[in-house]
Amino acid sequence: MEVDQMQRQCLDYTKSLFLEGFLDGQFVQLQQLQDENNPDFVVEVVSLFFEDSERLLNDLTFALDQKSIDFKKVDAHVHQLKGSSSSIGAQRVKNCCIAFRNFCEEQNIDACLSCLQQVKQEYCHVKNKLETLIRLEQQIVAAGGSIPTMEF
Amino acid sequence: MKSSDAVSDQFPAGLRVLVVDDDPTCLMILEKMLRTCLYEVTKCNRAETALSLLRESKNGFDIVISDVHMPDMDGFKLLELIGLEMDLPVIMMSADDGKSVVMKGVTHGACDYLIKPVRIEALKNIWQHVVRKRKNEWKDTEQSGSAEEGDRQPKASDEADYSSSANEGSWRNSKKRRDEEDEAEERDDTSTLKKPRVVWSVELHQQFVAAVDQLGIDKAVPKKILELMNVPGLTRENVASHLQKYRLYLRRLNGVSQHQNNMNNSFLGPQEGTFGTISSINGIDLQTLAVAGQLPAQSLATLQAAGLGRSTAKAGVPMPIMDQRNLFSFENPRLRFGEGQQQHLSSSKPVNLLHGIPTNMEPKQLANLHHITTKGSFQDEVTSGIKGSGGFPSYDIFNELHHHKSHHDWDITNPGLTYNASQHANPLQEGLQQDNLQNAGQHLNPLLVDNSIRVKAERIPDASSQTNLFPEHYGQEDLMSALLKQQEGMGPAENEFEFDGYSLDNIPV
Numbered sequence: 001m002e003v004d005q006m007q008r009q010c011l012d013y014t015k016s017l018f019l020e021g022f023l024d025g026q027f028v029q030l031q032q033l034q035d036e037n038n039p040d041f042v043v044e045v046v047s048l049f050f051e052d053s054e055r056l057l058n059d060l061t062f063a064l065d066q067k068s069i070d071f072k073k074v075d076a077h078v079h080q081l082k083g084s085s086s087s088i089g090a091q092r093v094k095n096c097c098i099a100f101r102n103f104c105e106e107q108n109i110d111a112c113l114s115c116l117q118q119v120k121q122e123y124c125h126v127k128n129k130l131e132t133l134i135r136l137e138q139q140i141v142a143a144g145g146s147i148p149t150m151e152f
Numbered sequence: 153m154k155s156s157d158a159v160s161d162q163f164p165a166g167l168r169v170l171v172v173d174d175d176p177t178c179l180m181i182l183e184k185m186l187r188t189c190l191y192e193v194t195k196c197n198r199a200e201t202a203l204s205l206l207r208e209s210k211n212g213f214d215i216v217i218s219d220v221h222m223p224d225m226d227g228f229k230l231l232e233l234i235g236l237e238m239d240l241p242v243i244m245m246s247a248d249d250g251k252s253v254v255m256k257g258v259t260h261g262a263c264d265y266l267i268k269p270v271r272i273e274a275l276k277n278i279w280q281h282v283v284r285k286r287k288n289e290w291k292d293t294e295q296s297g298s299a300e301e302g303d304r305q306p307k308a309s310d311e312a313d314y315s316s317s318a319n320e321g322s323w324r325n326s327k328k329r330r331d332e333e334d335e336a337e338e339r340d341d342t343s344t345l346k347k348p349r350v351v352w353s354v355e356l357h358q359q360f361v362a363a364v365d366q367l368g369i370d371k372a373v374p375k376k377i378l379e380l381m382n383v384p385g386l387t388r389e390n391v392a393s394h395l396q397k398y399r400l401y402l403r404r405l406n407g408v409s410q411h412q413n414n415m416n417n418s419f420l421g422p423q424e425g426t427f428g429t430i431s432s433i434n435g436i437d438l439q440t441l442a443v444a445g446q447l448p449a450q451s452l453a454t455l456q457a458a459g460l461g462r463s464t465a466k467a468g469v470p471m472p473i474m475d476q477r478n479l480f481s482f483e484n485p486r487l488r489f490g491e492g493q494q495q496h497l498s499s500s501k502p503v504n505l506l507h508g509i510p511t512n513m514e515p516k517q518l519a520n521l522h523h524i525t526t527k528g529s530f531q532d533e534v535t536s537g538i539k540g541s542g543g544f545p546s547y548d549i550f551n552e553l554h555h556h557k558s559h560h561d562w563d564i565t566n567p568g569l570t571y572n573a574s575q576h577a578n579p580l581q582e583g584l585q586q587d588n589l590q591n592a593g594q595h596l597n598p599l600l601v602d603n604s605i606r607v608k609a610e611r612i613p614d615a616s617s618q619t620n621l622f623p624e625h626y627g628q629e630d631l632m633s634a635l636l637k638q639q640e641g642m643g644p645a646e647n648e649f650e651f652d653g654y655s656l657d658n659i660p661v
Contacts, residue, residue, distance in 0.1 A: 083247035
């Protein structure tokens with residue numbers, strides 16, 4: 001595939017992610033922060049996000065698995081996940097967290113468990129999408145092209 | 153001073169930021185954003201680490217950005233400690249945008265509150281907090297200075313030359329800046345001013361307390377206290393502001409609730425929160441901390457004195473006319489930096505510390521902001537953070553302006569008017585008529601206190617001991633912009649209220 005074809009594909013893919021709400025403007029901020037000095041910035045941040053989120057999701061699972069649930073703790077975890085997901089622009093995950101926190105406040109165990117499932121799902125989705133995007137971008141770079149930027 | 157010039161041109165590049173957040177993703181992003189703003193960034197993910205970094209290198213940072221929720225320490229606690237020990241501007245941030253949390257930031261003395269996800273635009277203007285803080289501290293000192301300009305000790309400004317002849321370094325800086333009016337807008341190095349501060353040392357505080365005791369707390373008025381203390385260079389204003397803090401401290405000791413104080417004392421307004429913080433630090437919490445060994449080697453008294461002394465700078469001063477209501481009328485947009493300012497961009501001389509203030513108006517108004525009789529005060533520790541070597545020019549605009557106004561009781565200094573200053577502050581002089589001063593002074597007060605709120609001056613019940621410093625931590629928005637707006641609508645409001653405030657004392661009538 002030609003570089004420009006790859007670039008078009010990449011751009012289209014990125015656009016779809018925005019349109020479908022997986023990503024929001026904050027992701028664009030990240031992309032804009034990437035430059036020649038930090039050509040891997042987005043990849044690094046996203047990887048960090050994955051690591052961190054997986055840890056948080058585990059903690060959440062554990063916390064909600066307890067006989068006596070410490071909702072403050074659960075809330076703290078969700079709050080953090082909300083913060084990190086919003087920082088990279090993972091919109092759907094963030095939105096899940098917002099709902100999740102409300103249920104934490106209400107101490108609604110069932111709703112919380114359901115939210116946890118949802119958030120895990122959304123996280124998996126966005127993770128896949130981002131990994132795909134990164135792969136596309138890396139292919140472009142490997143072929144000598146530059147990553148196309150989106151105007152948001 | 154070439155290097156000074158060069159450095160001042162770079163500002164705010166090189167601003168030394170410490171960012172604290174336990175979220176690694178956010179931390180990484182923030183660091184990158186701050187670097188993109190050309191700031192010097194140090195990041196850490198724990199509050200304790202941040203504190204030790206700050207303690208190790210007292211003047212190594214200009215500003216701190218901290219998350220609210222952290223595992224090892226509450227962000228607000230960190231905020232308090234930083235304010236107490238290092239007196240640096242602190243910006244809080246959180247994904248939480250609830251009003252109460254934001255309010256907490258305000259009452260604890262944060263100079264701003266950023267909602268996550270933080271955009272780079274929000275970070276671009278954080279330097280203004282550094283500048284504002286220094287300006288307030290300086291103004292604080294200035295107000296407390298005696299009437300003799302010459303009193304100012306050389307130490308007051310390491311980088312400025314106090315001699316009456318042109319201050320080489322500062323002069324040239326300011327001249328240069330004036331010459332580059334259009335570019336100078338953001339390149340004001342006021343932030344690097346080393347200003348003499350009245351630091352309430354243990355001895356001084358003890359003298360103060362002795363004087364108060366002698367007079368009896370009810371009869372202890374600043375003027376008498378000042379007389380009793382008989383400390384050269386100390387002014388009634390210094391004493392007044394210290395007295396206010398002391399009163400708060402006493403109240404706290406007596407168990408009066410902080411909140412009550414807030415409500416009861418309109419002039420304390422939201423300041424009380426900060427004072428409360430300081431008071432608590434000064435009073436009970438300090439003791440607790442000391443006992444717990446958490447306080448660094450300082451004695452309780454010293455810390456108390458220092459805390460009281462610093463709180464002025466940190467908290468600004470109780471705003472005489474700001475009452476509790478206004479606190480709640482903060483509008484969110486105002487809390488964001490950079491947003492409000494742009495609208496105020498006006499034409500003319502752009503040499504402003506804070507953008508967009510037509511300098512024609514400024515000299516009077518802003519000069520009055522300072523109400524400074526003189527400098528001749530204690531120089532003690534120059535405010536930390538910005539040293540010449542640290543990438544910031546250390547030029548002291550105020551000192552420079554000083555010279556040219558020596559015959560005035562005032563120090564018409566204004567960070568934003570460097571170029572005016574260089575012209576021997578002529579514009580300032582021209583604009584300064586006695587009545588103007590008076591009026592400006594009068595209606596400046598509300599402006600001072602009103603950062604984002606169009607507060608009309610209200611009569612202060614206890615105006616005699618009012619200090620007139622910037623409610624610095626109200627700086628949720630551009631004070632100057634607010635000022636400007638106020639000016640525009642100010643006309644008849646000028647004489648709306650009378651001030652007994654000592655700030656007027658200094659106005660030669």
